[in-house]
Amino acid sequence: MSKQKIYSLFFKLLLSIILLNLNGLLYLFIGTTGIISPLILFLSVYLITNSDDRTFSKLFTGYFLYILIYLVVGLISLIVSLQVGANTLSTIADIIKTLIFVSALYLGYKQELKYNSSIINFTCWVIIISVLLSFGLDYINIAAIQGNYRTEMRMSGFFANPNELAAQALFAILSVQFLYKQYINKLYRLILFIILLICAYSMFMAFSRSIFLAFFILLFLQLFVYRGISMKSTFFVVCSILLLSIVLPILYESVNVNLQKRIDTSLEIFDVGLSDRNTGGRLNLINEAFVYIYENPFLGIGIGNMQRIEGVGGVHNAYLAVWGNAGFFVLLYFLFFLAILLKKLHKYSIEKRNTFILFLILTICINGLSKAGVFEFKINNLVLALSLAVLASSNLKGKSHA
Structure with a gap:
């Protein structure tokens, strides 16, 4: 195996450890995080000392x-x-x-x-997988059974704090948008749409006020600044508002009392x-x-x-x-x-x-x-x-x- 392939393998390993929150996953199941930190440090030092180009831009x-x-x-x-x-x-x-x-x-x-x-695509998919895994842990109640995380109020998956999952879910939504433009195949786009719904649900169930603020600011920028006002964007906004008016009350009724109180207070x-x-x-x-x-x-x-x-x-x-x-x-x-x-x-x-x-x-x-x-x-x-x-x-x- 060439030096470049080894470097790429170690780099992707580090990305996966961080984006899949392996520290959080270990803490969820065994209650400790001391195993991963030395590995992260080792991989970081390796990447710095074995890089082909160790020059830094003015911005860095x-x-x-x-x-x-x-x-x-x-x-x-x-x-x-x-x-x-x-x-x-x-x-x-x-x-x-x-x-x-x-x-x-x-x-x-x-x-x-x-x-x-394709490294950005790889990053997007790992972000998405982290949210899907967190959704799965919540859906089959593993996170609640383990008891190392508080799950009686908001979804957290294997993130120590629901706010972290909310941020990751928004990252995943942005990743879906990034990947959607690259896939023409209708089946792939359907899969991405289903993933988008799961990520949006996870973001809602994690319910971070600042992440919701970020979401609506980004939505406004996307529709009215970077794309510009058009019939298509207007139609999308109207349809989204109608859909949310139907879906959000249903979600509200399905969540626990603690989350309902948090939603009521926020509103x-x-x-x-x-x-x-x-x-x-x-x-x-x-x-x-x-x-x-x-x-x-x-x-x-x-x-x-x-x-x-x-x-x-x-x-x-x-x-x-x-x-x-x-x-x-x-x-x-x-x-x-x-x-x-x-x-x-x-x-x-x-x-x-x-x-x-x-x-x-x-x-x-x-x-x-x-x-x-x-x-x-x-x-x-x-x-x-x-x-x-x-x-x-x-x-x-x-x-x-x-």
Whole structure:
């Protein structure tokens, strides 16, 4: 077997471990996750040291600098504030592992895109399979029987948190759309349509408010920005609204009481606007977060200290977490990096007539408004690495047109 084939095999193995959430699957059945982490580290180091091309694009270099600045400033602010948080060491470890992991995946994707044009299709199918497996575990009640995950409220499959499954289900919906354009055969398209329904059902049963927000924003962008208003898009919207008006009440009646209460509370947004109750306590958490941020808004209070907020494990906002951990200027740099990334992906989407990767990144960015750690989560890091590699491997034209 050639060196390139071995490299490709190891890369696909790493993708499968992450996207199939093998850590979560092991935890579901045996209650431990310590087996997989060393394997992920080994594969990451192998991909970095055996890549044909270890050069980095300007955009990746910008991300690399963000991680280093975040780490350095966060450590300096720890010394200045003299406040070591309960999660300081784990947060530092997560940042370092994130840097190694994203670097490995970036180099891996760059090499695969050079030799294997189907690597994005492979990624899509593994994402889809992860959601189908989670749906299957829920359907046959294995997740509930094992008891390591809370399943009495929302579907989680082998993801530790239902919010993670919801995000993965939206990734899967975007993957189905990406694959649908490539299959002309009606049987394949029928299979993809059935998969789409399962993924949409899984996203509903996992019921993450921020993922629903992302879904509707992406739907609007797809129909009215990237495709433009047309008779076809208008017809699709009308049919979708009619279908949802029939299906959603049926789904509502079939779910458990706890999920019904969560749905009822969430729908209060349309009657009374945003409140602490219908946002799952997020507004109160934001107020508490600013109490800590105001202690030192420019330097932060140190990595891991934003987890001092009691109740639900921290600030629950990825951007406020960066601000509190390392200060305003580090947050500003990160937002600038995301703006440049989204701008380049927008240009890529127009020229390639495909919004898949842009929408994946937008999902992560929107989800970060109500979740902490989304930019350190391994699956999201994989998506980030994919987007950086695709941009580095593509030759965008100088002009931009719809």
